[in-house]
Amino acid sequence: RKTAAKEPAKADRAPRASADRIGRQDWSSWPHYDKAASGFRGYWYPVTWASHITGDPKPFTLCGEKITLIRDSGTVYALHNRCPHRGVPLSEGNQQFPGTVSCPYHGWTFDLPTGNLSAVITDGPGCRLTGKLGVRTYAVEERLGMVWVYMPIAEEEPHPIDEQLPEELVSNAFVMGGRFDPRGGNWRFACENGFDEGHAKYLHRTALWRLLKPMPTWNITRIVPKGRWIYRVQDEVYWEADFPGVGRWTNKRWWMKQPPEGTFNLGNTGATDKVDPVIESQDFPGFASLSMPGMLRIAYPNFMHYEFYVPIDADHHMYVGVMVNFKRGWDTLRFYGKYLGAIRWLFHGQFSGQDAWMVDVTDAPPEKLYRPDVSLTAWRNLGEEEYAKKLAAAGVIEATTDTTETEA
Ligand code: FES
Structure with a gap:
């Protein structure tokens, strides 16, 4: 049923969440996210x-x-x-x-x-x-x-699945390797962990994958909302590949401008001033992106990695890690060899196992956030807004002015 937009009393409005708000104890800024212990429906x-x-x-x-x-x-x-x-x-x-x-x-x-x-x-x-x-x-x-x-939410009809999937997967041929791994811990902790800026360099410092791929640090990334995604854009790293991919991914390493004095050098190869024009135009996604209902996307220059955090129940989730390469023909065999010989064990195994361990032992709020948690609060804000819109569209809650504004 259609619901009329309703102006909430000013005092009833939850303040917009931010990691700068010191002393936060609970998830009351994200009430629908808070209630979705068993997953976002719809x-x-x-x-x-x-x-x-x-x-x-x-x-x-x-x-x-x-x-x-x-x-x-x-x-x-x-x-x-x-x-x-x-x-x-x-x-x-x-x-x-x-x-x-x-x-x-x-x-x-x-x-x-x-x-x-x-x-x-x-x-x-x-x-x-x-x-x-x-x-x-x-x-x-x-x-x-x-x-x-x-x-579904209540008795609603399903939405078209292709509208939820990343466009590059719907439109392009690709080869894929991945694993389904049932894990302990709430799906939201898994989701937040995947997008967590603060953990990459520390939790994964002993992962062998870390030797092959540089890990970002939070203080050189920024978070940008774009459509239904939020992106972590790494200011100092650029890709040669055009985006979204149409099967023309290069196999080159990341290009990196000389880092500013005093900032952390990721140690990428090929320090250069080369900047892709697509990136310069800002019509470019970040290297780490997160979308509803809990879909992480890491854009490496020569392949894409996705993680779906599927809610099993309030205490368990299914980790679905998928690596995609936009290849055809014999190149697919080369990818399978690489995936089965290394990536599956190093990345979807040891590296991701460290995440599984942490998600399983993470405790529910209360919590105290610090500056790098801006990625968590950005995701929670997105989840809260998107899910409130969905519930309102299904007639489960009343639409608010804030929701209407977001839709516009
Ligand atoms: Fe009797 Fe299913 S038929 S329990």
């Missing part, structure tokens, strides 16, 4: 590799909801993973008839596209419950070799 989430879903139903938990995924005649379906009879997971069942899944206990059988109870094997054709009961179904898409499930 988004698509990658749940597993597409090749892992077959005719045998498999269980998953997404945003605290138990679902089962099953493939039938090439199409993947998602159903609530609980038989309404006695609560047995449907993922324990199987396909007795095409287009259905049957509970293993008493044979209640559900139509995959609709979730309707279509037959009860142990009660025969005269069963009075068929057609009257059912289980909830979820929208499913396959993209990037993964199965994506839409977790």
